[in-house]
Amino acid sequence: MSAPYLLYYWPTIQGRGEFVRLALEEASVDYQDVARLPERKGKQQGMSAMLACLDGDATPHAAYAPPVLGHGDLLIGQTPNILFYLGKQLGLAPRAEAGRLWLNQLQLTMADWLTEVHDTHHPLSMNQYYAEQKPAAMLRSADFRATRLPKFLSYFAQVLANNPRRGDWLVGPKLTYGDLSLFQMLAGLRYAFPQAMARLAPAYPSLSDLHDAVAARPNIARYLASKRRLPFSEEGIFRHYPELDG
């Protein structure tokens, strides 16, 4: 019997934690979203348990930032690292090393893309509000929409086209955590930049197909319709500010 998975992440946003939640939901395993549970005396749950994962005085392998995954004795930080571990555990990655490295490479490229999305609304400081850096955010967003967004979309469309095991997935013949993450990127971008995505998406039908194929997976569809799926909001990474959408 496997230990339950414990996800430590901010309780009110999708954020980076969502990439982990999607993997756990697709695999339909027992997990707790620890910071969303109420604080209880003597129980390691609620926000205090999440913050303890970041506290190097309390936790030897403290993470720099959430999400963190607990599993048995392991405490694992950094989203692509968590997914690398879960991919093997949950059967959401190829077995061969070459496939796992390629998948990890794609996941890291999505992590870079996600950071660029974050910086569209926070180009100057993550310690200041969006309103305090709005002119810079408009410039960075214009550049993102014009150059970076099409480059990333085009890259992943080509990865799909180049998969020799031409199914509908990024790596090999089966769904991997990379497909779940690409779904989340596309869903988030549609939320944050509806106009830019409406303009660009028709050029990349394979990406829309992948988005829809992931959303239609039974476990994912059930999750997306549940209260466990937090809504997109202007406190997360994907934020809809119309002025940043051109």
Place this chain on the structure above:
Amino acid sequence: MSAPYLLYYWPTIQGRGEFVRLALEEASVDYQDVARLPERKGKQQGMSAMLACLDGDATPHAAYAPPVLGHGDLLIGQTPNILFYLGKQLGLAPRAEAGRLWLNQLQLTMADWLTEVHDTHHPLSMNQYYAEQKPAAMLRSADFRATRLPKFLSYFAQVLANNPRRGDWLVGPKLTYGDLSLFQMLAGLRYAFPQAMARLAPAYPSLSDLHDAVAARPNIARYLASKRRLPFSEEGIFRHYPELDG
């Protein structure tokens, strides 16, 4: 007999490729820095060979950006992914999975840190020159120096202090690629932000010790004194613009 390692990276800067170079140099293995070799008809070397790694029409597993490592049939992109592979190949990582995941987590945290360093001089667009985004760069750099730089330094000092196999290294009792990367972060930060680092460094003697211990490794010392070590410059990721150093 192992195939030679082929590093594909920009030929005139340290950049992200330097993290890979340091691992190859420490292990003293046979490698080629492909884009620094002259173009030769019929030979896969020079800039054209590097650019082919990024071309999805020519290369099935094309990378989004360099560095890329070639080894036998493998073509691996994303610096932390390359180092994850090399760590095992070159004996620069723990053998146990828990140690390898912890090391990967630290490497990914350094990758985030490095991106923040890049964005101090390019906060608005990587397609525009620094001079075109200087006011924003000054604001982002002020925030980096005041909040982010001390937070990262403090984090890695605590990781060193929390290593139960208290030698001088980040993970376990032996040097890993994480130590080489932390050396490079510190060397780059000293170059880019000499004043800020002179102010902050005394609070973190263990980091200075690690920097010096890596620099004194025989293979690294030989490398740093060679022409293979490119100089820091204002075309790389770590750039010294006095006005960004406060």
